[in-house]
Amino acid sequence: MSTKKQLHFGAFMRPASIHSCSWRYPDAFSDANFNFKHHIRFAQTLEKGLFDAIFMADHVSLLNMPDEALKRSATVVSLEPLTLLPALAAVTEHIGLIATASTTYNQPYHIARKFASLDHISEGRAGWNVVTSSNPLEALNFGLPEAVEHDERYKRGRECYEVVTKLWDSWEDDAILRNTETGIFADLDKLHPPKHKGEFYAVEGALNVARPVQGWPLIVQAGASEAGRQFASEVAEMVFSAASTLSTAQEYYADIKSRAKAYGRNPDHLKVFPGCFVIIGDTLEEAKNKKRQLDSMVDPSTGMGSLSILLGCDASKFDLDGPLPEIPETNAVKSGRQKLVDMAKEDNMTVRELAQYVGGSYGCLEMLGTVSMIADQMEEWLNSNACDGFNIMFPYLPQGIDDFVDKLVPELQRRGVYRTSYEGNTLRENLGLPRPKNQYCD
Amino acid sequence: MSTKKQLHFGAFMRPASIHSCSWRYPDAFSDANFNFKHHIRFAQTLEKGLFDAIFMADHVSLLNMPDEALKRSATVVSLEPLTLLPALAAVTEHIGLIATASTTYNQPYHIARKFASLDHISEGRAGWNVVTSSNPLEALNFGLPEAVEHDERYKRGRECYEVVTKLWDSWEDDAILRNTETGIFADLDKLHPPKHKGEFYAVEGALNVARPVQGWPLIVQAGASEAGRQFASEVAEMVFSAASTLSTAQEYYADIKSRAKAYGRNPDHLKVFPGCFVIIGDTLEEAKNKKRQLDSMVDPSTGMGSLSILLGCDASKFDLDGPLPEIPETNAVKSGRQKLVDMAKEDNMTVRELAQYVGGSYGCLEMLGTVSMIADQMEEWLNSNACDGFNIMFPYLPQGIDDFVDKLVPELQRRGVYRTSYEGNTLRENLGLPRPKNQYCD
Numbered sequence: 001m002s003t004k005k006q007l008h009f010g011a012f013m014r015p016a017s018i019h020s021c022s023w024r025y026p027d028a029f030s031d032a033n034f035n036f037k038h039h040i041r042f043a044q045t046l047e048k049g050l051f052d053a054i055f056m057a058d059h060v061s062l063l064n065m066p067d068e069a070l071k072r073s074a075t076v077v078s079l080e081p082l083t084l085l086p087a088l089a090a091v092t093e094h095i096g097l098i099a100t101a102s103t104t105y106n107q108p109y110h111i112a113r114k115f116a117s118l119d120h121i122s123e124g125r126a127g128w129n130v131v132t133s134s135n136p137l138e139a140l141n142f143g144l145p146e147a148v149e150h151d152e153r154y155k156r157g158r159e160c161y162e163v164v165t166k167l168w169d170s171w172e173d174d175a176i177l178r179n180t181e182t183g184i185f186a187d188l189d190k191l192h193p194p195k196h197k198g199e200f201y202a203v204e205g206a207l208n209v210a211r212p213v214q215g216w217p218l219i220v221q222a223g224a225s226e227a228g229r230q231f232a233s234e235v236a237e238m239v240f241s242a243a244s245t246l247s248t249a250q251e252y253y254a255d256i257k258s259r260a261k262a263y264g265r266n267p268d269h270l271k272v273f274p275g276c277f278v279i280i281g282d283t284l285e286e287a288k289n290k291k292r293q294l295d296s297m298v299d300p301s302t303g304m305g306s307l308s309i310l311l312g313c314d315a316s317k318f319d320l321d322g323p324l325p326e327i328p329e330t331n332a333v334k335s336g337r338q339k340l341v342d343m344a345k346e347d348n349m350t351v352r353e354l355a356q357y358v359g360g361s362y363g364c365l366e367m368l369g370t371v372s373m374i375a376d377q378m379e380e381w382l383n384s385n386a387c388d389g390f391n392i393m394f395p396y397l398p399q400g401i402d403d404f405v406d407k408l409v410p411e412l413q414r415r416g417v418y419r420t421s422y423e424g425n426t427l428r429e430n431l432g433l434p435r436p437k438n439q440y441c442d
Numbered sequence: 443m444s445t446k447k448q449l450h451f452g453a454f455m456r457p458a459s460i461h462s463c464s465w466r467y468p469d470a471f472s473d474a475n476f477n478f479k480h481h482i483r484f485a486q487t488l489e490k491g492l493f494d495a496i497f498m499a500d501h502v503s504l505l506n507m508p509d510e511a512l513k514r515s516a517t518v519v520s521l522e523p524l525t526l527l528p529a530l531a532a533v534t535e536h537i538g539l540i541a542t543a544s545t546t547y548n549q550p551y552h553i554a555r556k557f558a559s560l561d562h563i564s565e566g567r568a569g570w571n572v573v574t575s576s577n578p579l580e581a582l583n584f585g586l587p588e589a590v591e592h593d594e595r596y597k598r599g600r601e602c603y604e605v606v607t608k609l610w611d612s613w614e615d616d617a618i619l620r621n622t623e624t625g626i627f628a629d630l631d632k633l634h635p636p637k638h639k640g641e642f643y644a645v646e647g648a649l650n651v652a653r654p655v656q657g658w659p660l661i662v663q664a665g666a667s668e669a670g671r672q673f674a675s676e677v678a679e680m681v682f683s684a685a686s687t688l689s690t691a692q693e694y695y696a697d698i699k700s701r702a703k704a705y706g707r708n709p710d711h712l713k714v715f716p717g718c719f720v721i722i723g724d725t726l727e728e729a730k731n732k733k734r735q736l737d738s739m740v741d742p743s744t745g746m747g748s749l750s751i752l753l754g755c756d757a758s759k760f761d762l763d764g765p766l767p768e769i770p771e772t773n774a775v776k777s778g779r780q781k782l783v784d785m786a787k788e789d790n791m792t793v794r795e796l797a798q799y800v801g802g803s804y805g806c807l808e809m810l811g812t813v814s815m816i817a818d819q820m821e822e823w824l825n826s827n828a829c830d831g832f833n834i835m836f837p838y839l840p841q842g843i844d845d846f847v848d849k850l851v852p853e854l855q856r857r858g859v860y861r862t863s864y865e866g867n868t869l870r871e872n873l874g875l876p877r878p879k880n881q882y883c884d
Binding site (some may be wrong): 023024030032034036040059060061062067070071072073074075076078079080082083084086087088089090091105107109110113114117118120121123137140141142143155173176177178183184185186188201202204205206208209210240297301324348365414 | 463465466472475476478482495499502503504509510512514515516517518519520521522524525526529530531533548549551552555556558559560562563565579581585613618620622625627628630643645646647648650651652671739741745791797833844864
């Protein structure tokens with residue numbers, strides 16, 4: 001086995017591609033979001049490519065966007081992650097299955113039970129992406145007049161996490177005896193009902209599911225705000241980060257690992273996976289052309305709102321087909337704005353193209369080029385304390401996944417930075433993470 | 443095709459057998475409740491036997507029983523139905539998948555979304571068993587001090603049903619265009635957010651799942667009380683009833699169908715499936731012996747509480763190994779009590795055996811005997827307006843399922859009262875039920 005630090009990959013499915021026009025790309029499955037047969041194919045190909053996990057984003061509402069964008073978005077119909085992932089568990093053997101579930105709109109008993117069941121059905125491959133949900137449309141679907149305020153969401157999220165982990169521990173690992181001789185099925189001395197009474201939740205009884213195969217399903221978080229980073233550093237075992245440059249990734253990596261250490265955790269037990277949009281070409285130019293073609297399908301209206309926010313001024317007043325004018329100083333996040341301004345200049349982009357770019361893949365980290373160039377860049381990130389792996393976003397499906405698995409994976413394996421088979425049986429084992437002890441045992 | 447009225451079968455899985463000692467029976471899977479691989483085998487065998495559906499009961503807590511019974515019960519660990527059934531959808535093609543979900547402990551947006559997703563994943567095989575939940579332990583797991591009162595539960599259940607069906611209709615069938623030329627994914631003129639504001643729920647936005655394949659997943663109910671019967675007659679398309687004698691089944695059948703008719707429905711669109719515990723033997727004596735062996739494994743403590751309730755007096759004071767003494771008149775339900783008293787006399791049963799009987803299969807309808815005897819009895823029920831089919835309860839697994847499919851099914855087919863292949867592609871089509879129109883269309 002290679003002694004080099006190893007790359008790990010999650011597949012960020014939202015539920016298919018993050019790019020808003022992936023469904024329009026030539027030969028792409030336009031129903032990729034919503035056709036279960038396609039999802040089987042994606043999952044099995046990702047497993048062939050030895051991905052650690054499929055990662056399903058989620059929203060319990062339509063996305064909060066104007067009608068002009070909404071009617072162009074494939075996200076309007078998607079399969080609920082905790083319904084889709086068990087189905088994929090039945091047709092895969094190794095790949096991890098990470099579902100997003102909001103602590104603001106789900107009761108802890110339901111969360112604990114569904115993830116525990118998924119962990120048993122998949123024989124130890126479940127992960128919970130803990131989100132607190134800020135989309136105001138979600139609140140309106142659950143009887144609330146507006147989104148719960150940020151700090152309260154996090155307080156609620158922490159308590160929900162606490163109750164869920166108590167519920168997973170409510171049966172000790174060896175509590176289920178199934179002694180057909182004596183007729184005793186379960187040892188009630190090894191049963192620990194949470195009897196939880198907190199600020200937001202009261203949960204008395206034990207889970208009616210045995211302790212998960214992994215002890216606890218993998219805990220995943222995507223904390224970006226101060227409260228989010230702190231929460232992630234305390235509880236997450238995988239963080240999905242959003243750094244779009246090497247230096248911001250390094251800053252995030254150092255910060256979250258040192259927070260984890262300060263909290264008394266082994267920082268190696270918290271894996272950092274930035275989102276990464278990958279397009280592979282035989283040449284750099286080919287990869288860039290694919291991206292340009294994809295972005296050219298984006299209706300400018302889809303990106304204009306985001307572009308205005310990123311630039312800190314109303315971009316809809318600019319000439320769509322002219323270059324980006326000089327932008328006055330504002331309070332917009334400077335690194336994001338500068339990246340756009342520089343890119344526009346370097347690539348001679350019009351305002352339309354900038355809006356299409358932002359409306360396409362949301363300005364996240366991109367790696368475009370030949371397999372060799374992308375492998376170089378991934379190795380650089382991995383070896384400069386910017387990440388432990390990547391959450392890969394595919395530009396279109398199935399070709400984006402096929403290219404990654406058939407072309408990039410063998411190159412990374414040749415370099416000795418990527419597995420040639422799964423190391424363990426569970427998601428935790430493949431990521432090199434420990435199985436949590438039961439909090440009710442010494 | 444036979445012109446005879448046809449039998450239909452659901453498999454009542456709770457999550458495996460209803461009998462409290464099924465897990466102890468010789469050669470039975472003691473982990474039948476909790477081993478996904480076993481569930482695949484059960485589902486595929488049931489599909490080979492052309493069952494209409496698998497029906498998963500559910501509780502969001504441990505069952506409400508004393509420790510002496512709890513520690514002997516295989517129900518303490520089970521897989522959550524809406525996690526298990528999608529996984530089974532992936533490994534089956536025809537069989538319907540009915541999950542129980544409580545309107546008291548689930549938000550309508552979640553219910554609508556998960557069942558719609560299951561219906562898409564299974565290509566039209568989902569069903570929702572609408573329950574309102576009375577187990578007080580469930581309330582304590584969801585922050586309530588006690589179970590919600592009966593009438594309020596039903597009011598809440600009705601409103602939840604109303605919101606869920608609105609959400610299923612929020613996209614018209616042809617709303618999803620996926621026009622790669624124009625870039626328009628969805629026709630927003632065919633989008634109907636519920637904007638519901640009721641006594642219990644406020645749900646503003648549309649579902650982020652396309653209209654289910656079946657329009658609506660099948661609506662299943664098990665109404666027994668007055669409010670339950672009325673609700674079932676108005677909304678259910680399959681009722682799971684609990685009649686244990688032909689005459690009570692006929693009374694229920696006539697009552698629920700006439701209520702449906704009075705409500706303006708076609709009574710043929712409401713199918714009545716009594717629960718039916720089946721044990722097949724080469725002789726009647728062999729079948730009875732299997733049942734006796736199974737019941738003999740029941741610890742009397744498991745049934746003593748139920749026996750006392752059924753008899754209307756404290757049975758724990760009786761001599762366990764003596765005959766049932768004379769019981770004074772009480773307010774206990776008379777038909778249930780008389781059935782027990784008669785059975786005890788006829789079969790010379792001791793109090794212990796009665797408690798074991800009640801603690802085994804809860805005194806539900808039983809059909810024991812040769813395939814010919816059971817087929818006769820099923821035909822009699824079918825042709826005397828007592829049922830449209832049965833929800834079959836298996837005594838132990840996998841043998842109970844295998845016997846049913848390998849022995850009884852061919853006999854029923856020979857008699858022309860059971861299908862030799864699935865008639866349709868969806869659960870509704872197989873049951874001869876219409877696809878609901880979208881309530882927002884003319």
